[in-house]
Amino acid sequence: MSSNVFSGSLRSIFKHSRTANSSHYEKNATLELLKSSILVAFSGALRIHLAFLLLNIQSSMLTCVAGGLIIYTVYTLDRALESEEDSVNRKELNGSNKKVGLRVSLLAFVIGTYILAKEGAFELAFIPFVTGYLYSKGIKVGRLALKLKGGLGIKNIVVGLTWGIFIAGLAGRGYGNLVPVVMVFIFFGVKLFINSAIYDFKDIKGDTLAGIKTLPVSLGTRKTRNLLLAMHLLSHLIIGIALIHGILAFEPLIVLYSFVCGLICIQKFTNPGNEEFPSQKLERTFLVDGESTSIMGLRMVAGALIA
Template sequence: MALSATINLLTASLVVAISGGLRVYVAFLLSGKNVNISIPLVMILIVYSTYTLDRTINCAEDEINRTEESNANKFFPYFLLCICLLCAILILIQNRIFPLIALFPIIMGFMYTKGFKIGDFSIKLKKGRGIKNFFVAFTWALTIIFLIYPADNLSLFLIFILFFIKSFINTVIFDFKDIKGDSRAGLKTIPVYFGELKAKLLLHLIQSSFHIVLIVLAIFGLIKFELFILFYSWIGGIIYILLYANSKKTIFRGIVVHGEWAHMLIFRSLVI
């Protein structure tokens, strides 16, 4: 039982980690820079470490939402995430990128899960009504910008907003499946606070409005983003919001939502 729980804990973040690496790859394409393949690898290691840490540190709602990991041996996840972080730092040093970038998501992740307290002052980012989604999205969008810097300022800004919105939407979609545990723990996530229908409409509004703006800018030549990536991101977002912005349990949610960048790049290689 403990072995199965440990394996589940160690492998649970693999899909989202690979998705993080592919996001950096796409960010390189949007910025017009040559892809340095070691940088997406760094992102995979950082994302895996951050999400494995989040799953390893238990909190009230996780005990309800993730009962299959309750008996996991915590030594192996901690050991593995330390190895991943060390490898990420060494690769960043080799590429002459500030190595402490690798620790930024880990610090934000710890503050998200456990919070930070000095005397009477305390802060915890795992709050409701979109606060936690904002900080998660901000963390990953800013990390992507750190990793692809330098580039054109306008491109960097729009890439930041794009991945901020995509990450925000993805985190809200995964909040839908945790409505039961979050409600019991008193955590008012966006699906809990607005209800499933209104929350889904909000995601469609955010996703479509920004993509339409980017597509118009690209069509008129004001930005040099690939139209294929923009259209695929827009349509793909519409589809997985329609399919997975609900509380139904399905194994395909993570594959489709986080796998967006994988099939985007596959179709791109066939079309372009």
């Protein structure tokens, strides 16, 4: 065998190896993209169920599932529509097949919208979908450009308003009294504003490079922490008064756990974004994204003990 043939064979082997490794990496990154929003969607579905409980309305499982699918759509769509800061903040998604993410998210949206249409809440599906697109990509007509990402605290306000309206709207549609629905909106809107700001602390580096003026980037960690604490205390004070006066269903465990968990998260996870250890990431995921799951588990245990 000549040296040219031998070297050619080696090049072919290494090329095949690089191609195989690249394909394997893309599959893993694509899987991470598809998995990355599942916990958020599940948590969101449970928050809709909690909203039904606070309004003392029989919960609709189909509504909760549809809501979870819409939430999955919006967050997967945001991650599939590549952004500069995600290349730093979410390195595990680099190299993923964005087209697969777009197709799966749109399929989830179609299914979720179909269910909500059957439940009489068709229009609510489009509030987070349209807002999410305006946030991620924006629209441009001539010289006029509208994009919600970038301004001071805009991201957090968009998250709080969008999901507060979505959750309160799904649970409280057709409810005769608007005041309890507004209370539910305040409870979840403020909580999700705070949760999004907490995640901004770990994304300071990527957001700074992308020029996104999140609260920690613009105000600094101390002022942002104090703002979140004030919002947390005020919102839970309002909800506590609503519970005492019978405006909301008497669900003290939901509000108390939310209050304590929120205090822990603000204190523990509002430090500059250094590299997280796996145990720290798991703890943050459990306390922030897993809060509604924990509340439901505790409520079931408490109900069994009382019974």
